[in-house]
Amino acid sequence: xxxxxxxxxxxxxxxxxxxxxxxxxxxxQAQEPLPSWNDTPAKTRIMEFVTAxxxxxSEGYVPPENRIAVFDNDGTLWxxxxxxxxxxxxxDRVTTLAPQHPDWSTREPFKSILEGDLRNIAKDGEKGIxxxxxxxxxxxxxxxxxxxxxxxxxxxxxxxxxxxxxxxTYQPMRELLDYLRANGFKTYIVSGGGVEFMRPITEKAYxxxxxxxxxxxxxxxxxLVGDVxxxxxxxKIDFINDGPGKPSGINKFIGRRPVFVxxxxxxxxxxxRWVTAAKGPGFAMLVHHTDAEREYAYxxxxxxxxxxxxxxxxxxxxxxxxxxxxxxxxxxxxx
Amino acid sequence: xxxxxxxxxxxxxxxxxxxxxxxxxxxxQAQEPLPSWNDTPAKTRIMEFVTAxxxxxSEGYVPPENRIAVFDNDGTLWxxxxxxxxxxxxxDRVTTLAPQHPDWSTREPFKSILEGDLRNIAKDGEKGIxxxxxxxxxxxxxxxxxxxxxxxxxxxxxxxxxxxxxxxTYQPMRELLDYLRANGFKTYIVSGGGVEFMRPITEKAYxxxxxxxxxxxxxxxxxLVGDVxxxxxxxKIDFINDGPGKPSGINKFIGRRPVFVxxxxxxxxxxxRWVTAAKGPGFAMLVHHTDAEREYAYxxxxxxxxxxxxxxxxxxxxxxxxxxxxxxxxxxxxx
Numbered sequence: 001x002x003x004x005x006x007x008x009x010x011x012x013x014x015x016x017x018x019x020x021x022x023x024x025x026x027x028x029q030a031q032e033p034l035p036s037w038n039d040t041p042a043k044t045r046i047m048e049f050v051t052a053x054x055x056x057x058s059e060g061y062v063p064p065e066n067r068i069a070v071f072d073n074d075g076t077l078w079x080x081x082x083x084x085x086x087x088x089x090x091x092d093r094v095t096t097l098a099p100q101h102p103d104w105s106t107r108e109p110f111k112s113i114l115e116g117d118l119r120n121i122a123k124d125g126e127k128g129i130x131x132x133x134x135x136x137x138x139x140x141x142x143x144x145x146x147x148x149x150x151x152x153x154x155x156x157x158x159x160x161x162x163x164x165x166x167x168x169t170y171q172p173m174r175e176l177l178d179y180l181r182a183n184g185f186k187t188y189i190v191s192g193g194g195v196e197f198m199r200p201i202t203e204k205a206y207x208x209x210x211x212x213x214x215x216x217x218x219x220x221x222x223x224l225v226g227d228v229x230x231x232x233x234x235x236k237i238d239f240i241n242d243g244p245g246k247p248s249g250i251n252k253f254i255g256r257r258p259v260f261v262x263x264x265x266x267x268x269x270x271x272x273r274w275v276t277a278a279k280g281p282g283f284a285m286l287v288h289h290t291d292a293e294r295e296y297a298y299x300x301x302x303x304x305x306x307x308x309x310x311x312x313x314x315x316x317x318x319x320x321x322x323x324x325x326x327x328x329x330x331x332x333x334x335x
Numbered sequence: 336x337x338x339x340x341x342x343x344x345x346x347x348x349x350x351x352x353x354x355x356x357x358x359x360x361x362x363x364q365a366q367e368p369l370p371s372w373n374d375t376p377a378k379t380r381i382m383e384f385v386t387a388x389x390x391x392x393s394e395g396y397v398p399p400e401n402r403i404a405v406f407d408n409d410g411t412l413w414x415x416x417x418x419x420x421x422x423x424x425x426x427d428r429v430t431t432l433a434p435q436h437p438d439w440s441t442r443e444p445f446k447s448i449l450e451g452d453l454r455n456i457a458k459d460g461e462k463g464i465x466x467x468x469x470x471x472x473x474x475x476x477x478x479x480x481x482x483x484x485x486x487x488x489x490x491x492x493x494x495x496x497x498x499x500x501x502x503x504t505y506q507p508m509r510e511l512l513d514y515l516r517a518n519g520f521k522t523y524i525v526s527g528g529g530v531e532f533m534r535p536i537t538e539k540a541y542x543x544x545x546x547x548x549x550x551x552x553x554x555x556x557x558x559l560v561g562d563v564x565x566x567x568x569x570x571k572i573d574f575i576n577d578g579p580g581k582p583s584g585i586n587k588f589i590g591r592r593p594v595f596v597x598x599x600x601x602x603x604x605x606x607x608r609w610v611t612a613a614k615g616p617g618f619a620m621l622v623h624h625t626d627a628e629r630e631y632a633y634x635x636x637x638x639x640x641x642x643x644x645x646x647x648x649x650x651x652x653x654x655x656x657x658x659x660x661x662x663x664x665x666x667x668x669x670x
Contacts, residue, residue, distance in 0.1 A: 065538075065544065142586055186546075195587070196590070199590045203400075210589065210590030211588065211589045211590055211591070213590065217587055219583075220583045220586060220587070221579065221583065222579035222580075222583060222605050222609065229582070229605065229608045229612045231582055231583060231609070238574075238587075239573075244556065244557035245557075247557050247564070247566055248554075248555045248557060248566060251477055251555060252530070252552055252555070252573075253546065254545065254546045255530065255531070255534045255545030255546055255548065256545055256546070270557050270564065274557065274564045274566070277563055277564045
């Protein structure tokens, strides 16, 4: 009796499913993935790797809990020229805070920044910039800083495109994030940038929640203001999540080794080495900035996002080089 | 025409659902939540809070992305007597490693440990223990340490119950984790213990994946062994995730303020203050160890898991005190 009911319900279910598909209540096949990628070998290699991770029993299979993909941010998910966006934020903060810091008019690097001379800022590399950013960004609570960053993204505009900075994301990479997630991957940002600079916008920009953003950090401490507990941002570096720091940061936050990594500069080299040294499947890709017309063209000599060593070793290590000009049909969503 | 099909398919779907429920193809109502909790006000308060978080438009509503619950581990999710389990691990490591460290036979605290005298170990509190643990646990790669911990959990047994340490979890708390997750909460461990000591077993013990375990950390660095990249555990504390460190740890790892927190000692006080200081809904509970027969009874004077200040302020701050003897029908799964 019960079995008869079950058989009937299964028949009805099949009928329902067929009708629902036909009428569009259920999505049929999702649209072709990676529509902003040209039909070049880069797209094929990515899709072959991802498809293999799903094939239980095959050499390329990756159990769902290990489908972890990590992405550098600056230059990999969004533009990093003419300078890191966090540097733009910092320059604006220096201007905003200058009236409270009369000594800045004679003290470097503040003096140069206030005079509009940006030539020397990058000379210490990403580490120097992160330190400068943190020095100008401490002394408030975490909630206050979140509000400052959120407000800045509303108002600030990219110097070349006049677009909001969080519109400077790469459409093909957003599609790649979606494609990986649709196949069971958990996607993380692993950036040299400050984690609290990125978190207010990563959900909207990339569909990545704050807890999946790994970045450089400053120390915070717990304090009571009146009787209200807050976290204060202290002017002291906690961790620089760049270069050899990236695998340590991944290990600290995730506790598992990812199987997919995307970067664009030598700051991603160690992370890419570590991911692709695992015994099982591992995929690494480099975004190569080759499109001066639609974005920027740079690699070995750039102040920001220098790509030299990783480019030299990519072929030998079987890392995919994505040539933006050749492999991407579109760079930004709005182009 | 299409609308007609859709109407038909909806009718069929309703029919299918009704039959499937009746025949048991779909689960009917899940079983009553929290079966190992007695029907005391503690259970009611928890369920009322969680139910309210689901009610869109109500004062207690919490949007899904903010449904974050954090749990202390030692004494909250599993036993912490007669000493922290990580301390048991450390003592075993001291014995194992002693032959390679002849100086330990005359150097404290190793001398006392090797002589079986554990009286003075806890005198520096959790911080001292974490430091000792880290000193004995550095000098290998992260992969090697993971293997050591995994192996230890296979072999070591609790001194009182002779059970595996990862069987010393509290059944009512495991049910609470399940209940929260079933209602859309993301569950985290926020422990003073070492993160890489917990991660190998939290998935099995609690259904919590490694990336949702926040704990104390030591520094690691990236190195090449031959040409193989590894992460080395350095004998240097990175972060003590205890007391006022817990809100900082949560902010660093999650980047949002949780709405549910469970602890059992003064080491959880600041975390509980911070969570319940949010403007919206916030729930805090303390596990009070009152059951000397089925587990242990201790609070203000315990070397491990001392509960004094938080107990004094619980009523005033509307924090739920869970009385293990009164509120839990069962402590461990196997009892």
